[in-house]
Amino acid sequence: MATATPEATVDKAALLEFLLRTGDNALVLGHRVSEWCGHSPVLEEDIALANTALDLIGQTQLWLGLAGEVGGRGRTADDLAYLRDGYEFRNLLLVERPNGDFGKTLMRQFLFDAWHYLLLKALKGSTDRRIAEIAEKAFKEVAYHLERSRDLIIRLGDGTAESHRRMQEALADLWPYTGEMFVGDASDAALAEAGVVPSPESLKAGWDEIVADALAEATLKRPADGYMHKGGRRGVHTEHLGYILSELQFLQRAYPGATW
Amino acid sequence: MATATPEATVDKAALLEFLLRTGDNALVLGHRVSEWCGHSPVLEEDIALANTALDLIGQTQLWLGLAGEVGGRGRTADDLAYLRDGYEFRNLLLVERPNGDFGKTLMRQFLFDAWHYLLLKALKGSTDRRIAEIAEKAFKEVAYHLERSRDLIIRLGDGTAESHRRMQEALADLWPYTGEMFVGDASDAALAEAGVVPSPESLKAGWDEIVADALAEATLKRPADGYMHKGGRRGVHTEHLGYILSELQFLQRAYPGATW
Amino acid sequence: DPVERAFQERVDAGQKIEPKEWMPEGYRKTLVRQISQHAHSEIVGQLPEGNWITRAPTLERKAILLAKVQDEAGHGLYLYCAAETLGVSRDELYEQLHSGKAKYSSIFNYPTLTWADIGAIGWLVDGAAIMNQVPLQRCSYGPYSRAMIRICKEESFHQRQGYDILMKMVKGTPAQKAMVQDALNRWWWPSLMMFGPSDDASVHSAQSMAWKIKQNSNDELRQKFVDQTVPQAKYLGLTVPDPDLTWNEEKGGYDFGQPDWEEFFNVIAGNGPCNAERLEARRKAWNDGAWFRDGLTAHAEKMAERRAAAKIAAE
C-alpha cells in the first residue's frame, strides 16, 4: 500500500532506519517500564507505569508496523520485535539502562519523555502522512507521560534529603546517555532535508529548556555536559540489551512459526 | 551402541527419566553457580565456583549424552540442554533456587552435595555399566565439592554473629526444598529393583547424618521437617526456571540449526 | 436490640447500607476482612501474570496483558477505597498483608510456568472469581456493591481474553496444545478450591448470608463453575483432570471429585509453591518504596507551608 505515496521519493533505507529507531525506543523502554509491574512503591504507580508501558507498546506496534511496510520484505511489527538480534536494534542506550531504584526509572522516563515529546510534536508536521498520523496519536500519550514524569521528579527532587540525593544521583548516572538523542547521521540529514523528520540537533534547545526548568523547580543541579555515550542508534548497544531480548523473544524463538 | 547391553531389559522410559533428572540437576545447578563468575567475595571463591560449575557442566554432558543414546531419537546432550522447554526439565526445585547471598549459594551447594555424593556413591555400583562409569568419574569431583561446601558452612555458621545469622536463614529458606530428593516414584522403584539406581528413600538416612554432623559443627539448628515442596522431578518447576532457560537457550533458539 | 433489628430489616428489604450509617460491629469487621482480602488478592494477583509480561509472545498479547494487570491494580484501588469507607486506612491494610496477618486468594500462590498459564488464569481463575463476585454486586453494603459492579464488567472481559489465548494455542502446534492441557491440569483443582471448603466447614457463612455479604453457598458456586467450565474445556478439546467427573442427568449438572483439601490448607498455611516469594515481593516493593512515599509527603508539606506563607505575606 505504501509504495504509491509521494513519500516514495525519500530514501527508503533512511526511512526504515528512522522507523526502527523510533519503534525500538518505544519497545525497549516499554519493556523496562513493564518490569516494575506489581513491584512499584504505591498502587497508583503500578497503574501509571502499566499505562505508560501500554502506550509505548501500542506505539511500537505502529512504528514497527510501518517499518515492516516500508522495509518491503513482508515483515510484521511482531517479526521486527521478536526476530531481530541485538545488533539490529536501533534504540537509544538510554532506554535500555536498568531500572535501578524507582527514582532512576522516573528520571530516565523524564529525560526520554522531554525528547520524545519534542520529536513527536515535530513529527506531527511530517511530510510523510503516515508518520504524521502516528505522531498525532502518540503525541497525546507522550504529552501526558511528560507531565507525569516531570511532576514526579520535581516532587522528589524537592522532597526529603534522601529523595533529593537519589534523584541527583539518578541524574548523574543517566546524563551521559542523553547526548545520543541529539547526534544525527547522514540518514537523519536526508530525512530532515525532505521534511519527514526533524534533525536530531534541532531538538536540543527545546530539550535543554524543558529539562532546565524542571531541574530548577526540582532543586536539582544539571550535570556538566561531559563525555556522552553513543552507539544504540547504529546497533552498538550495552550488555543489557541481550538480556532484555532473551526474555522478550523467548517464546517466538523457542516455538518458531507458532501463532499466539 | 547401547541397545545390545544387558541393561536393555530395564524399562527405557524409566532409565531416560533418571538420566534426565540427574543431568538436569547438574545443568541447572551449574548454571546457577556460574552466575557468580567474577562476583564472589574473594578471588579463591571465584576460582572454586568456576571449578564447581565446570565439573557440573562436564557431568551434564555425560548424563544427557547417555540420555540421548537411551532416548533413541538421535538427540545429543546439547539438544537436550538447549531445546527442551521448562516442563520437560526434571531437576530438583532446590537447584533452581536463586543464588541469594553467598551464604545461600553455599548452603544450597552443601544440601545438594551431601545428597549428590550419596547418590553417586551408590551409582558406582549400578548394574548398568554406563551409569557406573559416569558415577565413578563424577563421584571424585563431588566428594571434593562436598568437602568444600561442608567446610565453608561450618566456618560461616561458627564465624561471626552475622555470618551465623545468614547461614541459619539460608538453611531455613532452603530446607523445604530438600524433601524432594528422597521421594521416589514408580520409575525410581523399577530402576531400584533392577539395581540400576538406589531408591531415593534409601539415601535419606545417610544424608541426615552428613547434614546433622555438619550443622552441629557449624552451630546451626536443623529446621523442623515441615512442609516440603516438590514438582521438579516431574517437570513442575518454580517461576525461576523459565528465566534460566531464556538465557541458557538464547543462542540455540535464536539461530536454530547453527553450529558453534 | 431494636437498632440491630432495624438494620437487619433494611438489609432484608434489599436496601443498601452506606458508610455513615450505623452498622453492627461484626458486619463492619466481616466486610473489612472480606474487602481487604479481595483487595490484597488483586494486588498480589499482579505478580503471577506480571511474570509473563516481559515474555508475552506478541506485541498484541503483551498489550492485552498489561491492560489486564493494570485493571487489576485498579480493582485493588476501588476495593481499598471501599474498605476505607469502613474506617480502616490503606496503610493499615498493607501492614496486615505484609505481616502475614491478612490473607489473599491462595490461587496466587501457584506459579505461572508457561504462556498457557496466562490463558488459564483468565479462563479459570477469573472465571471462578466472577462466579464468586457476581452475587456480590447485590451485596448489602453500598460501596462494596458498587465496586463489584465495575469489577465484574472488567473481569468478564478478562475471562474472554484468557479463553481466547487458549483457543489460539489449541489450534496451534502440538506443543502449544500440550501446554494448554498441562495448564488445565495444574489450574483445575486450585480453581475449584477458590470457592472455599464445603459450607459445613465454613464458620462465617450463615451470618454473612443473613447480612447479604455472602449470597450463595460455596458448594453452590463451585457446582455452577464446574457446569459452566466443563463444556468450555470440551470445546477446547481438553480433558478435565478429574476421573470422577460425570454428567448427572437428574440434577442437571456434573458430579465431580473433591479437591485435595489438605493441599488447600497447606497453601493457606503458607506452604504453597509461591507464598514466600509473593509476600516477599510485596514487602520488598513497599520497603524499597518508602523513600519515594516520604519524598512525596515531604514535598506536599513544603508546598502547603509555602502556600500558607504566601498567604500571610499577601495579607
Next chain:
Amino acid sequence: DPVERAFQERVDAGQKIEPKEWMPEGYRKTLVRQISQHAHSEIVGQLPEGNWITRAPTLERKAILLAKVQDEAGHGLYLYCAAETLGVSRDELYEQLHSGKAKYSSIFNYPTLTWADIGAIGWLVDGAAIMNQVPLQRCSYGPYSRAMIRICKEESFHQRQGYDILMKMVKGTPAQKAMVQDALNRWWWPSLMMFGPSDDASVHSAQSMAWKIKQNSNDELRQKFVDQTVPQAKYLGLTVPDPDLTWNEEKGGYDFGQPDWEEFFNVIAGNGPCNAERLEARRKAWNDGAWFRDGLTAHAEKMAERRAAAKIAAE
C-alpha cells in the same frame, strides 16, 4: 651510588632479582604498579567474558569458557602473590582498584555484545596480551618472570580457543559470519590500543627498559601484533576495519592507521562504555562479601583460641 650500580649490573647480566634482595625504590614502585595493574586486569577481565557463560551456545563451549575464566582468576592470584613479594598486600591493591586509583586494562571497558565477541577476545585481546607478556617472561624480577611463564602458556591456549570459536562461526550461517565481522570491527582498534600510546608519549618507558621490566617498545609490539593478526583475519575471510592497512614490502610488515587516541584517553578517564559498570560490579562483589570474609576470619581466630586452650589444658 655503588649499590644501585651493582643492582643495574646484575640486571644487565640477566640475573633475576629476588624478593629479599635490595632494589631501588623506583624499581619496586614500577613493578608494583605494573603487576597490580596486570592482576586487576585479570580480575576485571572475568566480567566481559562472564557475561556470556550463562548464554554459551553449547555445553562444550560453556565448559571451555568457564575454564578460561577460571584460569584468569588464577592468573590474578599468581600476580597478586607476585606483588605481595614486594611488600604490598592484596587488600591494599583491591582498595586501590575500588577507589579508582589503580587502573586495569582499558579493553575490559568494552562490552561483549554477541557470542562472536568471546571469540574475538580470545583471538585479539589474548593475542595482544601474549604479545605484551611474552617478553615479560624474561623480566628481571624473579617472581614476576615466573608468574608470566605460567600465564603465557595458558594464554596461548586461550587464544587458540578464541580463534576456534570464530573459525566455527565463519564456516556457519551468514548471520554467524556477520557477527564475526562485526566483532572484529569493534575489537580491532581497542586491541591495538592495548599496547599503549606511541613510545614518544610514554614517560616510564626508558627506565623500565633499563630495568628489564619492559623489553620492547609499544610500537614494536603493536607492529608485531598487526603482522601476526592480519593474515589470521584473512584466513577467517574477514576484513580488517582499517582503510590504511597495506603490506610494506620494504619493512617486511604492514603499514596501518592510528587508533583513535582520543577514545583511548577517554576510556582511561572513565568514559568507556562499561567503566562504571565494571568498577561497580567489583565494588559490589567486595562489599557484599565483607560478611563472608569476616566470618572466615572470626572462625579462624576461634579455632586458634581453641587450639591454644586445648594445649594449655593438656599441659
